[in-house]
Amino acid sequence: MTETVLPPPAPRGxxxxxRAHKAILDAANEILEERGFVDLTIDExxxxxxxxKTTIYRRWPTKGTLVFEAFSADFLARQPSPDTxxxxxxxxAALRAWIRVNKGTVKGRTLVGLIAEVQRDPELAExxxxxxxxxxxxxxxxxxxxxxxxxxxxxxxxxxxxLDLVFGAAYHRLLQSHQPLTDRFAQAVVxxxxxxxxxxxxxIN
Amino acid sequence: MTETVLPPPAPRGxxxxxRAHKAILDAANEILEERGFVDLTIDExxxxxxxxKTTIYRRWPTKGTLVFEAFSADFLARQPSPDTxxxxxxxxAALRAWIRVNKGTVKGRTLVGLIAEVQRDPELAExxxxxxxxxxxxxxxxxxxxxxxxxxxxxxxxxxxxLDLVFGAAYHRLLQSHQPLTDRFAQAVVxxxxxxxxxxxxxIN
Amino acid sequence: MTETVLPPPAPRGxxxxxRAHKAILDAANEILEERGFVDLTIDExxxxxxxxKTTIYRRWPTKGTLVFEAFSADFLARQPSPDTxxxxxxxxAALRAWIRVNKGTVKGRTLVGLIAEVQRDPELAExxxxxxxxxxxxxxxxxxxxxxxxxxxxxxxxxxxxLDLVFGAAYHRLLQSHQPLTDRFAQAVVxxxxxxxxxxxxxIN
Amino acid sequence: MTETVLPPPAPRGxxxxxRAHKAILDAANEILEERGFVDLTIDExxxxxxxxKTTIYRRWPTKGTLVFEAFSADFLARQPSPDTxxxxxxxxAALRAWIRVNKGTVKGRTLVGLIAEVQRDPELAExxxxxxxxxxxxxxxxxxxxxxxxxxxxxxxxxxxxLDLVFGAAYHRLLQSHQPLTDRFAQAVVxxxxxxxxxxxxxIN
DNA sequence: GATTAAGCGAGACGGTACGTCAAGTCTTGTT
DNA sequence: AACAAGACTTGACGTACCGTCTCGCTTAATC
Numbered sequence: 001m002t003e004t005v006l007p008p009p010a011p012r013g014x015x016x017x018x019r020a021h022k023a024i025l026d027a028a029n030e031i032l033e034e035r036g037f038v039d040l041t042i043d044e045x046x047x048x049x050x051x052x053k054t055t056i057y058r059r060w061p062t063k064g065t066l067v068f069e070a071f072s073a074d075f076l077a078r079q080p081s082p083d084t085x086x087x088x089x090x091x092x093a094a095l096r097a098w099i100r101v102n103k104g105t106v107k108g109r110t111l112v113g114l115i116a117e118v119q120r121d122p123e124l125a126e127x128x129x130x131x132x133x134x135x136x137x138x139x140x141x142x143x144x145x146x147x148x149x150x151x152x153x154x155x156x157x158x159x160x161x162x163l164d165l166v167f168g169a170a171y172h173r174l175l176q177s178h179q180p181l182t183d184r185f186a187q188a189v190v191x192x193x194x195x196x197x198x199x200x201x202x203x204i205n
Numbered sequence: 206m207t208e209t210v211l212p213p214p215a216p217r218g219x220x221x222x223x224r225a226h227k228a229i230l231d232a233a234n235e236i237l238e239e240r241g242f243v244d245l246t247i248d249e250x251x252x253x254x255x256x257x258k259t260t261i262y263r264r265w266p267t268k269g270t271l272v273f274e275a276f277s278a279d280f281l282a283r284q285p286s287p288d289t290x291x292x293x294x295x296x297x298a299a300l301r302a303w304i305r306v307n308k309g310t311v312k313g314r315t316l317v318g319l320i321a322e323v324q325r326d327p328e329l330a331e332x333x334x335x336x337x338x339x340x341x342x343x344x345x346x347x348x349x350x351x352x353x354x355x356x357x358x359x360x361x362x363x364x365x366x367x368l369d370l371v372f373g374a375a376y377h378r379l380l381q382s383h384q385p386l387t388d389r390f391a392q393a394v395v396x397x398x399x400x401x402x403x404x405x406x407x408x409i410n
Numbered sequence: 411m412t413e414t415v416l417p418p419p420a421p422r423g424x425x426x427x428x429r430a431h432k433a434i435l436d437a438a439n440e441i442l443e444e445r446g447f448v449d450l451t452i453d454e455x456x457x458x459x460x461x462x463k464t465t466i467y468r469r470w471p472t473k474g475t476l477v478f479e480a481f482s483a484d485f486l487a488r489q490p491s492p493d494t495x496x497x498x499x500x501x502x503a504a505l506r507a508w509i510r511v512n513k514g515t516v517k518g519r520t521l522v523g524l525i526a527e528v529q530r531d532p533e534l535a536e537x538x539x540x541x542x543x544x545x546x547x548x549x550x551x552x553x554x555x556x557x558x559x560x561x562x563x564x565x566x567x568x569x570x571x572x573l574d575l576v577f578g579a580a581y582h583r584l585l586q587s588h589q590p591l592t593d594r595f596a597q598a599v600v601x602x603x604x605x606x607x608x609x610x611x612x613x614i615n
Numbered sequence: 616m617t618e619t620v621l622p623p624p625a626p627r628g629x630x631x632x633x634r635a636h637k638a639i640l641d642a643a644n645e646i647l648e649e650r651g652f653v654d655l656t657i658d659e660x661x662x663x664x665x666x667x668k669t670t671i672y673r674r675w676p677t678k679g680t681l682v683f684e685a686f687s688a689d690f691l692a693r694q695p696s697p698d699t700x701x702x703x704x705x706x707x708a709a710l711r712a713w714i715r716v717n718k719g720t721v722k723g724r725t726l727v728g729l730i731a732e733v734q735r736d737p738e739l740a741e742x743x744x745x746x747x748x749x750x751x752x753x754x755x756x757x758x759x760x761x762x763x764x765x766x767x768x769x770x771x772x773x774x775x776x777x778l779d780l781v782f783g784a785a786y787h788r789l790l791q792s793h794q795p796l797t798d799r800f801a802q803a804v805v806x807x808x809x810x811x812x813x814x815x816x817x818x819i820n
Numbered sequence: 821g822a823t824t825a826a827g828c829g830a831g832a833c834g835g836t837a838c839g840t841c842a843a844g845t846c847t848t849g850t851t
Numbered sequence: 852a853a854c855a856a857g858a859c860t861t862g863a864c865g866t867a868c869c870g871t872c873t874c875g876c877t878t879a880a881t882c
Binding site: 421422423424425426427430456460461462463464465468 | 824825826827828829830831
């Protein structure tokens, strides 16, 4: 048997327009910047992209998934995997990049809108975990794992705990707006967590 | 002079019905328990409470503010101000109480729904900060301040930072559902933060 | 028995305020002139009259009855009972008076609004017939009866028919606006009807 | 040149559903028969027609315009253009047809409701004049014009005046209900008007 | 002078219908 | 098949006005 894997069947009919695809995402991003998640309507995206609603819904089943895609590619690309040889510096670099995107661009508002939407739409929640939270955390987790590998922190250190502390604090300020996301805050967070992780012996707790 | 304070001016017109008020909040809570924030409609609240929509809108301008009031009184009452003489124990008690309410009752779902709504409605956001985030944090802040007073941690310790770390991590898990809110998690969070705060000297960062 | 009729029992309690009564009717007329029947609301009448809604509803059960009273006294006063000794002149004078009120003042709009309301509210319809249509027709009927008495027209002449022809045509133009209510029209109507009544012998039909 | 007329441009998008259109009008007529104009609500029409409110509002901006269309086609079809060779007979036939529809069916109630609504909604008033009053009068006007053509009445006879007298009287009784719409009344009206028109010389008035 | 009965201003209340909006689906003819 | 256009269903929204009601206060006539 030579043909263990079938070649992908040639698609029948008219192929999907790449131009339309891009135009939709661009239009969505435009509106997100101008008015935010809540005030974005699919009708307006269609109109701006010069596309029919059918064409949008053929690609994304809901408003949430469309906005998710319009948002995530660029956002993820801006999250670096630093490797400075120091846990503190790596975490700080990652946190600063996160803060920079969320404060410097309109992305923060969109991220907030998406997190809100995720709480209302279970299907989007799954996509969100698989294609956003998962990848970002995986990327960040290597920071801690590298530190373990270098012997900088105990092998018992729980990477998830570290990430929840560092980014949990950041998300908290983003969502509750009780305090600003300053660089001073970023440093204090990282310093405290790194110090805590180095000192505490999780095995005795 | 015995009359230093004038009696409150007699209210004019028919007074607002306390029965209606209570019936509305009760109906809202009922529906929240059954179907959650998203599926709660003002129409149904009105119907269940035996009240007209006008009567609801006269008191609360939006669904968010209504649910906020239905939710918050009880939730706040369940957040204790522990004073065991140990920062670790106090923080752990507070965090455990928070987790207990959010996992043991339907309150967690409502809290999540409200946080989502807060991101969509700026007016609700203000109320939220003033009447929920503010009070809860004030209560929790005393935990850190007591520890400072006892000399358990440095007077330079930033209470807000501590709270952001501890509860930020918890809110993060509540909203992203990437990991469960276990008691083991609560302990690890508190231990790490307490250790971090005791060790790190914020003044040099 | 000498006391066949009891003196009216002295009313108990606070007497109704004549000032309020007048203020309500004045306010209603003001609004009728400004915006017409449809856009008049009881709330606004109350506000303008410096009176509570209760005070209005104590006197008039519905918006229709209030407007009816605000409208009718003045209107009826302007409908003369001419007696010139000529059927043509009498009818013409009556019709001209009717047209003058409906075209020269805002009364026409209110009359139209009331006729519309009468079609929607059966209780108002009864009042309307008894206290408006009835009296006006009675007054106008004498015009025809006088002509019969003078021998100007046959004793078999049906006064109701004459009135329906003359004023029916006028109401028709008022309500359908297909043609204007000119004086030329008034003359032609009266001339034709008078001629018709003098000529036709109803007994042979 | 063979292509003098361009084919109508192909309509774009999904065509309006004829089934929905008919279902809406049928439902409206059903409700009109059962409960009349005032108690007809758009919500109920939608529900009965198995159609959404949007679909109704896309076609008719107001309740008035919807009911107008539901009412008028059938009503107009029942107004004949008699041509018996006699003005009296033609007018009588037309008036009798009008009375028959208004008394024998529920149409009378609807007509009354529509006339009332016309007084409250200026936009409906325009439609009403253009698409109801206008056509009906045009049809009736030919009755008088034929009589003029035959030399039965003077060429100076004003057809509008004749119609206002005959149908004005009828509408008057329909709207004010002060007297019934009997056949005796119809005959008396027509006889008097025809006699009046034959006798009076409008040019000298 | 106290009591009583109704009027009164204010404004909350139940009810009903309104007209709108956005989400997501469906149905045309066209590419 | 995908596409543009636009009609469609669904469900909730927030508003408006109606006519009623419930307060505390006022105004006479009666006791």
